[in-house]
Amino acid sequence: MHHATLMLENNSYVRCLLTDFSNAFDIVKHTIILSKLSALDLLSSVLNWIIAFLTDRAQECKTTDGRFSAMNPITCSIIQGSDIGPTLWIVMASDLRCISDMNLLFKYADDTNLLVPENTNVDLVDEFSNIQEWADSNGMVINLHKTKEIVLHRPHPRR
Numbered sequence: 292m293h294h295a296t297l298m299l300e301n302n303s304y305v306r307c308l309l310t311d312f313s314n315a316f317d318i319v320k321h322t323i324i325l326s327k328l329s330a331l332d333l334l335s336s337v338l339n340w341i342i343a344f345l346t347d348r349a350q351e352c353k354t355t356d357g358r359f360s361a362m363n364p365i366t367c368s369i370i371q372g373s374d375i376g377p378t379l380w381i382v383m384a385s386d387l388r389c390i391s392d393m394n395l396l397f398k399y400a401d402d403t404n405l406l407v408p409e410n411t412n413v414d415l416v417d418e419f420s421n422i423q424e425w426a427d428s429n430g431m432v433i434n435l436h437k438t439k440e441i442v443l444h445r446p447h448p449r450r
Contacts, residue, residue, distance in 0.1 A: 294395050294397075294406055295307060295406055295443050298406060298408040299408075299443065299444075299445045301408070301410065302408040302409035302410050302445070303409055303444065303445050304408075304409050304442055304443060304444045304445070305406055305407065305408050305409070305442070305443045306406075306407045306408075306415045306440060306441075306442055306443075307404060307405070307406055307407075307440065307441040307442070307443060308404070308405040308407070308415060308418075308419060308438070308439075308440050309402065309404055309437075309438065309439045309440070309441065310402070310403040310404070310405065310419075310422060310433060310438045311401065311402055311403075311433070311434040311437035311438055312401040312402075312403070312426065312431050312432065312433060312434065313431075313432040313433070313434040314432070315380070315400070315401030315431060316368060316369045316370075316371050316376065316380065316400075316401065317367070317368050318367055318368070318430060318431065318432065319367055319368060319369050319379070319380070319383055319430070319431075320366065320367045320429075320430045321345045321346065321366055321367060322366075323383070323429055323430055324345070324369070324379055324382065324383050325341075325342060325345065327382050327383065327385070327386070328341060328382055331382070341375070341379075344375065348364070348365040349362040349363060349364050349365060350362070350363060350365055351363070367430075369383070377400070380400060380401075383429070384398050384403075386425070387403065387422065387425045389405070389413075389418055389421070390413045390417060390418055390421050391411055391412050391413035391418070393408065393410075393411045393412055393413070394406060394407045394408070394411055394413060394418055403422065405418055405419070405422070415440075
């Protein structure tokens with residue numbers, strides 16, 4: 292709200308797009324997050340520990356009648372509730388940015404809020420296309436049913 296209020300000082304409205312990523316923590320592909328981690332200046336021991344944490348894991352399912360499925364490798368997901376989970380998500384979303392410096396992007400776990408003022412050089416549609424392209428290239432899915440737009444207007448004292 293602070294940033295929207297500041298934008299309203301010089302604009303009659305601000306468009307706010309509340310974007311939700313579906314099952315974001317569950318569908319993070321390990322190959323993508325490991326690629327992003329490898330690009331960071333991490334100690335090799337830290338990177339190797341994270342690689343060991345994410346790889347060579349498997350799961351099986353137990354049915355209601357007590358039978359077990361075959362073991363299947365786990366190739367995606369950030370374990371929610373783990374101490375490293377939030378940090379891995381920050382790394383995952385670190386390259387998601389606005390096209391224009393006039394617009395603002397706020398990331399809260401799997402929710403992303405975009406602020407686009409009236410007077411901008413890149414409109415909300417193009418910024419959302421950028422978010423969609425990032426999602427597609429990173430194996431994320433935007434939940435369009437939970438994605439909403441709010442238009443904030445400058446207060447009018449006579450109303």
